Amino acid sequence: xxxxxxxxxxxxxxxxxxxxxxxxxxxxxxxxxxxxxxxxxxxxxxxxxxxxxxxxxxxxxxxxxxxxxxxxxxxxxxxxxxxxxxxxxxxxxxxxxxxxxxxxxxxxxxxxxxxxxxxxxxxxxxxxxxxxxxxxxxxxxxxxxxxxxxxxxxxxxxxxxxxxxxxxxxxxxxxxxxxxxxxxxxxxxxxxxxxxxxxxxxxxxxxxxxxxxxxxxxxxxxxxxxxxxxxxxxxxxxxxxxxxxxxxxxxxxxxxxxxxxxxxxxxxxxxxxxxxxxxxxxxxxxxxxxxxxxxxxxxxxxxxxxxxxxx
Amino acid sequence: xxxxxxxxxxxxxxxxxxxxxxxxxxxxxxxxxxxxxxxxxxxxxxxxxxxxxxxxxxxxxxxxxxxxxxxxxxxxxxxxxxxxxxxxxxxxxxxxxxxxxxxxxxxxxxxxxxxxxxxxxxxxxxxxxxxxxxxxxxxxxxxxxxxxxxxxxxxxxxxxxxxxxxxxxxxxxxxxxxxxxxxxxxxxxxxxxxxxxxxxxxxxxxxxxxxxxxxxxxxxxxxxxxxxxxxxxxxxxxxxxxxxxxxxxxxxxxxxxxxxxxxxxxxxxxxxxxxxxxxxxxxxxxxxxxxxxxxxxxxxxxxxxxxxxxxxxxxxxxxxxxxxxxxxxxxxxxxxxxxxxxxxxxxxxxxxxxxxxxxxxxxxxxxxxxxxxxxxxxxxx
Numbered sequence: 001x002x003x004x005x006x007x008x009x010x011x012x013x014x015x016x017x018x019x020x021x022x023x024x025x026x027x028x029x030x031x032x033x034x035x036x037x038x039x040x041x042x043x044x045x046x047x048x049x050x051x052x053x054x055x056x057x058x059x060x061x062x063x064x065x066x067x068x069x070x071x072x073x074x075x076x077x078x079x080x081x082x083x084x085x086x087x088x089x090x091x092x093x094x095x096x097x098x099x100x101x102x103x104x105x106x107x108x109x110x111x112x113x114x115x116x117x118x119x120x121x122x123x124x125x126x127x128x129x130x131x132x133x134x135x136x137x138x139x140x141x142x143x144x145x146x147x148x149x150x151x152x153x154x155x156x157x158x159x160x161x162x163x164x165x166x167x168x169x170x171x172x173x174x175x176x177x178x179x180x181x182x183x184x185x186x187x188x189x190x191x192x193x194x195x196x197x198x199x200x201x202x203x204x205x206x207x208x209x210x211x212x213x214x215x216x217x218x219x220x221x222x223x224x225x226x227x228x229x230x231x232x233x234x235x236x237x238x239x240x241x242x243x244x245x246x247x248x249x250x251x252x253x254x255x256x257x258x259x260x261x262x263x264x265x266x267x268x269x270x271x272x273x274x275x276x277x278x279x280x281x282x283x284x285x286x287x288x289x290x291x292x293x294x295x296x297x298x299x300x301x302x303x304x305x306x307x308x309x310x311x
Numbered sequence: 312x313x314x315x316x317x318x319x320x321x322x323x324x325x326x327x328x329x330x331x332x333x334x335x336x337x338x339x340x341x342x343x344x345x346x347x348x349x350x351x352x353x354x355x356x357x358x359x360x361x362x363x364x365x366x367x368x369x370x371x372x373x374x375x376x377x378x379x380x381x382x383x384x385x386x387x388x389x390x391x392x393x394x395x396x397x398x399x400x401x402x403x404x405x406x407x408x409x410x411x412x413x414x415x416x417x418x419x420x421x422x423x424x425x426x427x428x429x430x431x432x433x434x435x436x437x438x439x440x441x442x443x444x445x446x447x448x449x450x451x452x453x454x455x456x457x458x459x460x461x462x463x464x465x466x467x468x469x470x471x472x473x474x475x476x477x478x479x480x481x482x483x484x485x486x487x488x489x490x491x492x493x494x495x496x497x498x499x500x501x502x503x504x505x506x507x508x509x510x511x512x513x514x515x516x517x518x519x520x521x522x523x524x525x526x527x528x529x530x531x532x533x534x535x536x537x538x539x540x541x542x543x544x545x546x547x548x549x550x551x552x553x554x555x556x557x558x559x560x561x562x563x564x565x566x567x568x569x570x571x572x573x574x575x576x577x578x579x580x581x582x583x584x585x586x587x588x589x590x591x592x593x594x595x596x597x598x599x600x601x602x603x604x605x606x607x608x609x610x611x612x613x614x615x616x617x618x619x620x621x622x623x624x625x626x627x628x629x630x631x632x633x634x635x636x637x638x639x640x641x642x643x644x645x646x647x648x649x650x651x652x653x654x655x656x657x658x659x660x661x662x663x664x665x666x667x668x669x670x671x672x673x674x675x676x677x678x679x680x681x682x683x684x685x686x687x688x689x690x691x692x
Binding site: 026028029031033034037040041131136137138140150223226227228229231232233234235274275278279281282283284285286 | 363364365366369488521522523524525531533534538539540543544545547548549550551552567570571574578579597
């Protein structure tokens, strides 16, 4: 059994333990309705995390998602209020995300700015643009039917959960079975070796940041659909949460390691913790502490195992 | 790098930093009066707002600027944005003191104001603290407890007639745990007032704290952080804790939080007008519109936030003239509106304020500054 499979199994086991714990504390936890609640709340961070895992595999990370998510929500609200159909509005949101990601990619790949600094800068810019476009106001949907991304559809599951599932499958296949995926792991594993091996490192890096920002922007549209409101203040915690989910899922900040299954499990662990603690009435302050401790514990165990095995 | 280049770079950077600090943190400057740029008689205020990012607070800035401009008041306001961040609030306090204005107005972002209070107190500049207390400043505030109690009475009377009681009702209150006791008084006293009306478990308000999540058998307190998305997520997560079939009474610290919670309830199919009632707080556009149009929205604690700047300026002027406030807290305007009274205070079809309530004994002295009379929108002035 290889390392990543073992890691995924351990994480899944950890998730199951959490579920068992909360179920024993309050039977209301284990229900279809509550399961859907967890998926609904987790899907926004899930979509952001799918982009974040790409950047982390490449050896960087993307803090700017905390500005791109609110920007996506504001742009989506404005477009649907102007009468754009849902698909064109989503297209507009993805285009905005692509531009943001292109800037990030060029700053990191061409100008050679450290991803922390580059994306920290673009975080302020995109977040500020979101607030400026919205003029500090919230933008309610003039037509509640425009919130179709958040409506329930097949089997009573919300559309954005299906979107998350579809995106997860697509990105998993790209990472596992395409040339781009192999290049991405190579770049993350050893940038210089990848370059010497003929891989266009700049193109791969830029592509990764474009993908991340597009997914963050889409997550903003989903969030706006949930709230039926676009706002420059939503999703501002997305960067840290998505990085936490990806690292919890087994990715390495050094790059070259990580994948979709682990990321999704990381997202579910964080979402389940938040949900379970709310159901068993843990005060909000303690929830923050507990989430951090669980993250440290899970990552610590994984890291200790790596050190022991000399990986 | 060669040493001369290093030296030039260092000096240039230092000059740039000094110039940036001198320009300060201000967002905007408004001035109006017979002389553009102000005269020696122009009353200068430095005003740090809670945040410019949320409409609830931004309107304080825009409305005051407009009133000063429209009425030609000889007042100059320099604005600062606390951005909801205590560290930023402290930095702004230092910058405002450096402005040497005639008075300072601060809208604190949390109850952690000791450091800010020291900075402002040492400056000896008359200072007004809005909505949250700051040591060394005079306090201008709404009465959060009265808002909660008044809203509970309006809603309690209505739902009692519908037969809502401890066997079929859940009270859902949304606090902002980090905002301190004063801000959360509204939700605490809402519960303690409505509980005996409906036969719910009666508890002491002091027992409902920032860490409280369940109150008796029929009430749940969540932390919505006064914002839309966190409230949505918080209520979404605790939906299984609300017994199916129960009526729900929803009340939070502001309408952003209420709307987030409402969205989660509607999403879960718990938004039926026969099973859900809402008490709003804020008197903002969303709340006034909902009070008029949404059958679930029964009451609105109107605190006329858009006109807080007017009262802050009036208080600042009174303090600068040497006036001592008669009470520890000077009252901001507030009233509990219901569907019958909303149009007495707001123009038909809009949330624009027609008239503000009369001054009361605690804020009667504000007329001495003269600014209220210039703006001219308070009953009796």
